[in-house]
Amino acid sequence: MSADAGIHASSVLVVEATTIDYMSPHDRAKPFSIRMGAGTLARLDSGARRRGEPKARTAERLIDEGLRMEAHPGIVFRDGPSGRRAGLAAGPDVWEVIDTLKGTGLTGEKAIAATAEWGALTLAQVRTAVGYYADFPAEVDERIALNRSEAERLRAAFERARDAIA
Numbered sequence: 785m786s787a788d789a790g791i792h793a794s795s796v797l798v799v800e801a802t803t804i805d806y807m808s809p810h811d812r813a814k815p816f817s818i819r820m821g822a823g824t825l826a827r828l829d830s831g832a833r834r835r836g837e838p839k840a841r842t843a844e845r846l847i848d849e850g851l852r853m854e855a856h857p858g859i860v861f862r863d864g865p866s867g868r869r870a871g872l873a874a875g876p877d878v879w880e881v882i883d884t885l886k887g888t889g890l891t892g893e894k895a896i897a898a899t900a901e902w903g904a905l906t907l908a909q910v911r912t913a914v915g916y917y918a919d920f921p922a923e924v925d926e927r928i929a930l931n932r933s934e935a936e937r938l939r940a941a942f943e944r945a946r947d948a949i950a
Contacts, residue, residue: 849861852870856912858908858909859873872913881909884902888902
């Protein structure tokens with residue numbers, strides 16, 4: 785931590801954070817100092833404690849998500865049993881939209897229209913998900929693979945239980 789960290793300067797606190805893409809743990813962290821108001825720092829402390837993660841990690845995640853949301857209006861981030869993921873505001877997760885789009889067997893505008901119809905989404909919402917996917921394909925593909933793996937695991941468990949009582 786820098787020598788300035790934690791020193792009050794006109795009700796502004798100086799903290800040090802590292803910035804890497806929170807979805808890509810292979811990036812190298814680079815030090816970055818930031819000044820933030822006491823209220824913001826208190827909310828950051830509280831959020832980090834709730835999540836049980838270091839303050840720098842929470843700040844990094846929130847900054848990265850904010851930049852992603854700014855670049856892709858209509859995208860939000862939400863927590864769930866399988867972790868934090870990108871989703872459409874007032875809509876499904878991006879991975880669900882993309883998995884459905886790929887599953888249509890169609891391409892271009894026909895695939896977008898079929899996906900919109902499936903999810904009762906607007907064409908703009910599907911395009912928003914596609915735009916996010918274009919920038920972060922590995923993240924979305926990983927989520928699709930995780931979902932398929934979990935579905936297969938649950939199907940196999942159901943079949944074992946069904947066979948056990950047959």
